[in-house]
Amino acid sequence: MDAHPSHFAQIYSVYAHVPFCFHKCHYCDFYSLAEPRGDASRHQPFARALLGELGALSESYRLEPTTVFVGGGTPTLMGADVWSSLLYDLQSLLDRSKLQEFTVEANPETVTEDLASVLVDGGVDRFSLGAQSFQPDLLKALERWHDPASVGRSVGILRKAGVSRLNLDMIFAIPGQTLEDLDRDLEAVLALEPDHVSCYGLTYEPNTPLTTKLRLGRVDRADEELERAMYERVMERLGAAGFEHYEISNWARPGQRCLHNMAYWENRDWLGVGPSAASHVGGRRWKNEAHLGRYLEGCPEPPVVDVEELNAAQRRGEQLMLRLRLIEGAPLPWLDALLPDGDWRWGEIKMLISMGLLERTGTHVRLTRAGLFVGDDVVARLL
Numbered sequence: 001m002d003a004h005p006s007h008f009a010q011i012y013s014v015y016a017h018v019p020f021c022f023h024k025c026h027y028c029d030f031y032s033l034a035e036p037r038g039d040a041s042r043h044q045p046f047a048r049a050l051l052g053e054l055g056a057l058s059e060s061y062r063l064e065p066t067t068v069f070v071g072g073g074t075p076t077l078m079g080a081d082v083w084s085s086l087l088y089d090l091q092s093l094l095d096r097s098k099l100q101e102f103t104v105e106a107n108p109e110t111v112t113e114d115l116a117s118v119l120v121d122g123g124v125d126r127f128s129l130g131a132q133s134f135q136p137d138l139l140k141a142l143e144r145w146h147d148p149a150s151v152g153r154s155v156g157i158l159r160k161a162g163v164s165r166l167n168l169d170m171i172f173a174i175p176g177q178t179l180e181d182l183d184r185d186l187e188a189v190l191a192l193e194p195d196h197v198s199c200y201g202l203t204y205e206p207n208t209p210l211t212t213k214l215r216l217g218r219v220d221r222a223d224e225e226l227e228r229a230m231y232e233r234v235m236e237r238l239g240a241a242g243f244e245h246y247e248i249s250n251w252a253r254p255g256q257r258c259l260h261n262m263a264y265w266e267n268r269d270w271l272g273v274g275p276s277a278a279s280h281v282g283g284r285r286w287k288n289e290a291h292l293g294r295y296l297e298g299c300p301e302p303p304v305v306d307v308e309e310l311n312a313a314q315r316r317g318e319q320l321m322l323r324l325r326l327i328e329g330a331p332l333p334w335l336d337a338l339l340p341d342g343d344w345r346w347g348e349i350k351m352l353i354s355m356g357l358l359e360r361t362g363t364h365v366r367l368t369r370a371g372l373f374v375g376d377d378v379v380a381r382l383l
């Protein structure tokens, strides 16, 4: 099946995947290639390929995004010179008249004043920093290579460059982590005054070194009770500090939700560029192959895999599953319009309500507190 729908669809969000890291963290299953520091030989060719891919897509889609998100990988491993030409050329490819948010993910070790000013001058207005923990032994347990002090240093550089919108990515239930460790991490997060925090329980993804170590008995996985207590602590602490808990794993200051991720949860149309990036337009999904060499060879039309056209019932399931990730849940009129009478999901919703995992308020169906702890499993049952 051809990936691209024939109509000239409007695209709300664009994701670009940068597949370079200076080291592969042991828990990570994102597509990225560890390359020695200082080896930037593939960065410029990659940036040109990315622009080429976007240029080709602009023939089939109206690229007027409200959000752009550059993730990876480590986008900030590309130097200021590469970013400068990338952002300059992007101006002629993307209509920015509707752009509300332009996020770049950053590894704290890679943020410099030069790079920050190039990114901000080029229109980037939000950064997402991978902090994960502020304790060296816990970062070591993840084989995550950065000095915790570099997070504060990066925040300072970004603020000085004029950035006000900052997310910190955190992980809990790290092997060896105690509740007191988590308290210290949350204190460190709050001291940096981000306007958004993403906080995930550690997942053991297949085919990662961490999962191999678990199988070999070389790491102690946090037990379920401790993981629940940690999630509870994150909710309490961030809530008390004035953050709105708006998605299972995401918290924001009022008005500071990540609009790009909201587009995913609201199941809007987005295009992904770069190796391994996924796209979703009009119920059709596909992914670029996760292979940098073939990506560079194939651009401007890189190899695509997993092309899937969802039927109406699958689309309903997907929309419901995504919407229920939001803490406010699914509005009742939206739900009534989405699910026809007799759809099996009504029965499933009823059962999940009777189990205390979902609840019906006056206006919405949403996850309960108990449902939040197993949120991924609950929403998956409605797919």
Ligand code: SF4
Pocket: 020, 021, 023, 024, 025, 028, 029, 030, 032, 072, 073, 074, 107, 130
């Ligand atoms: S820096 Fe991020 S993308 Fe790169 S290996 Fe670590 S977790 Fe994965």
